[in-house]
Amino acid sequence: AQTVTQSQPEMSVQEAETVTLSCTYDTSENNYYLFWYKQPPSRQMILVIRQEAYKQQNATENRFSVNFQKAAKSFSLKISDSQLGDTAMYFCAFMKLFNYQLIWGAGTKLIIKP
Amino acid sequence: NAGVTQTPKFQVLKTGQSMTLQCAQDMNHNSMYWYRQDPGMGLRLIYYSASEGTTDKGEVPNGYNVSRLNKREFSLRLESAAPSQTSVYFCASSEGLNEKLFFGSGTQLSVL
Numbered sequence: 001a002q003t004v005t006q007s008q009p010e011m012s013v014q015e016a017e018t019v020t021l022s023c024t025y026d027t028s029e030n031n032y033y034l035f036w037y038k039q040p041p042s043r044q045m046i047l048v049i050r051q052e053a054y055k056q057q058n059a060t061e062n063r064f065s066v067n068f069q070k071a072a073k074s075f076s077l078k079i080s081d082s083q084l085g086d087t088a089m090y091f092c093a094f095m096k097l098f099n100y101q102l103i104w105g106a107g108t109k110l111i112i113k114p
Numbered sequence: 115n116a117g118v119t120q121t122p123k124f125q126v127l128k129t130g131q132s133m134t135l136q137c138a139q140d141m142n143h144n145s146m147y148w149y150r151q152d153p154g155m156g157l158r159l160i161y162y163s164a165s166e167g168t169t170d171k172g173e174v175p176n177g178y179n180v181s182r183l184n185k186r187e188f189s190l191r192l193e194s195a196a197p198s199q200t201s202v203y204f205c206a207s208s209e210g211l212n213e214k215l216f217f218g219s220g221t222q223l224s225v226l
Contacts, residue, residue, distance in 0.1 A: 044218070
């Protein structure tokens, strides 16, 4: 069975700093998808970034980028020039190819301090 | 656009009571999902509907039933609520397989 581990329960950084959130996963699959979702205090889950395992290029979305290391089964999220609005829970998730179920990590609480 | 709309936002039940959580999406998505979120844990899939007319069990289906009423609506029913079902429930939708999910704002359910 697939598992997703986020080893940092909570992190805090100063506004404008860069922060990296860690995620590791365990799978025997070769092709799959990885996601980072953000859950702000409003509770609504919002997609930050999506990575296809068969693509070697790391996905980026504005200030958000990932470091995808397939052999190490690592999928970290880097937030550059952090903003107060980035304060949220961040969840890493895994999905097998041709499957509907997302497997979620326990989340990292990120606090951006002014 | 409203996206994914869930009702109610909050609900308190007594053990043994029943209720239905409603979910509707206006994005013409094929697939819909119900997740629960417990403290200190990631989301867990309860049921999903890959397309209109189909439903399948997820990771934690016991104690729940679902209905895909039409392409827009997907409801979750608790027939006899138990304290272990106290959780935040999220409905989500996607265009289809392996596509990104769009979430509703959640329902905080407490079972006393």
